[in-house]
Amino acid sequence: MKAAVTAKDVARLAGVSQSSVSRVFFDGAKVSEKTRNKVMAAAEELGYRPNEFARSLITNRTRIIGLVMKGVQNPFYPQVLKQFTTAFKKWGYSVLFVHTNHDEIETDDVEMLLNYNVAGVVITDAELSLQVAEEFRVNQIPVVFFNRKLDTDEFYSVCCNNFEASRKVAEYLIDKGAEDMVYIAGNANTSTSRERQKGFFEVLDKRNVDYRKYASDYTYEGGYKTAVQIVEGKQLPDAFFVANDIMALGVLDALAKHGVAVPAETKVVGFDNIEMAGWSSYGLTTWEQPIEKMVAETVGYLLKEIEAYTGLAQAVEVDGSLVERRTT
Amino acid sequence: MKAAVTAKDVARLAGVSQSSVSRVFFDGAKVSEKTRNKVMAAAEELGYRPNEFARSLITNRTRIIGLVMKGVQNPFYPQVLKQFTTAFKKWGYSVLFVHTNHDEIETDDVEMLLNYNVAGVVITDAELSLQVAEEFRVNQIPVVFFNRKLDTDEFYSVCCNNFEASRKVAEYLIDKGAEDMVYIAGNANTSTSRERQKGFFEVLDKRNVDYRKYASDYTYEGGYKTAVQIVEGKQLPDAFFVANDIMALGVLDALAKHGVAVPAETKVVGFDNIEMAGWSSYGLTTWEQPIEKMVAETVGYLLKEIEAYTGLAQAVEVDGSLVERRTT
DNA sequence: CTGAAAGCGCTTACAG
């Protein structure tokens, strides 16, 4: 890095004080039109840009949001990342990206976020270790769990209304005539899989519809293997409700491989509505997660908390909608 | 944000000077074991962590790398993002993520990177506007174009050896008996598509094999539509070489839809080896891009340039390898 | 090896 142009340089050229230069570049400060023009001209000429580090040091606030992601394999997340980056940028915030391999985030993973004193944090698809949670709280850094519903009332969380969505999927499949269903679960330690299961089973129980549950892991391979196991086993169900799309695609491939006709012999519904669900070879009926709304909720909360920290914890749920395609 | 613990607080508790605290936390400075222990104990007790902003301000260096991405839709890129984040973290660098929608990056997109005086920049899948390029050069910020080969000798670029790879694909398909081939190109303004085309055609020309070229756009839909057009047209080629996997999957789906047997009636080869290429329903033969090696090259260069800026520009190409599956 | 002091580039009371 080279010696950069500073406010002092601009001040000298513009014939004003360094304070005035600062005021021109700091939103909300008062400067006369004349001073502003002189400063802007000088700044333009020298290629001045305010040093964010000096700024953050003195204001004790940063304009950086930490975004922690785990499952970048699932095409759902790139979409989420893109939308977060775009939304935060609109508000002048940058995104410091952190990738973690752990289900539970260690201090190690987020050390940088703490060192950079990020203004807020978004955590997708992972839990916080108690120690890390404490660090954020002590520093009054607001945190949102995205695509998670927390049992604790210690942090804010935003997700799709998985429970209600799954009830509607159940009713939809019953209306389609299904009398024997299978639920393929995602990782058992995720709220998404648990909530989807709860809503689905509740309706089936009430309506006296038979069902079986298979445990899987939110991956294509997991969905594929589970479906093979089912197809090769005793009885083909009338319908599969699969806890996410990527698994559902694995299920569809396994069914195709075994010559099972969809939707004639059995039906399949996924969850997420990732881009591939709409691909010609799949045409997967699925529940669309309203990513845009979920992102807007998250960003809105963080900005408010950054403005004035309250530590408000709440589980926000956003509605999605069924996208009907060719697998039902 | 709360008033944080500073080096001064630690110094007071440890009974040493603030300078000594600083020395303990600054790699390379000399401190006695006794002082170090006292400081570490006090720091631990208070939960001290050095303020990165003050640090950067005084050292005039940051430990932030800007990562600019365009096509997050293509599953190739999440993979890349993950590997970069992991690699940089190992060296103590954080990743500031920027998403751009433009083929040519505007100042607007990277303004934050300049404001934060990032130590280096990685740009995937996009070009730099002249103005932005100039800003980076003036500030002596090293830049790498990832998955791009530049004609200019102004910036460093790292990509797969697309030319050689495509020559090998051509020879492989000829060996398989193909006598009439189709190349489906990606976006024409990308070096990847051009180089892949050049290598492929060169061999076919030399070996007197017939071929046709179709323009497409590196998307699933694009590949699908192009294949439909070909299948519905005059003559089915013996083989398709498709400029990336995601298009190739579209091609496979279109062929399946039209009842064309692969590899019996025609063969298909993609490029990238994204995860889905290995999925059961596809089993796509493809050229694997050595992401890990490409990332290592990029990171290595950036670290060296950060250490001592030379402005070295060079087009580095890394070899990949053919992954044979069921479509050939 | 250690401490007192200067200074990185800003923001922001405080006078005028």
Added chain:
DNA sequence: CTGAAAGCGCTTACAG
């Protein structure tokens, strides 16, 4: 509205 000055939390010559 504007300028001189203090200070944010660090690193780093400079003495001792």
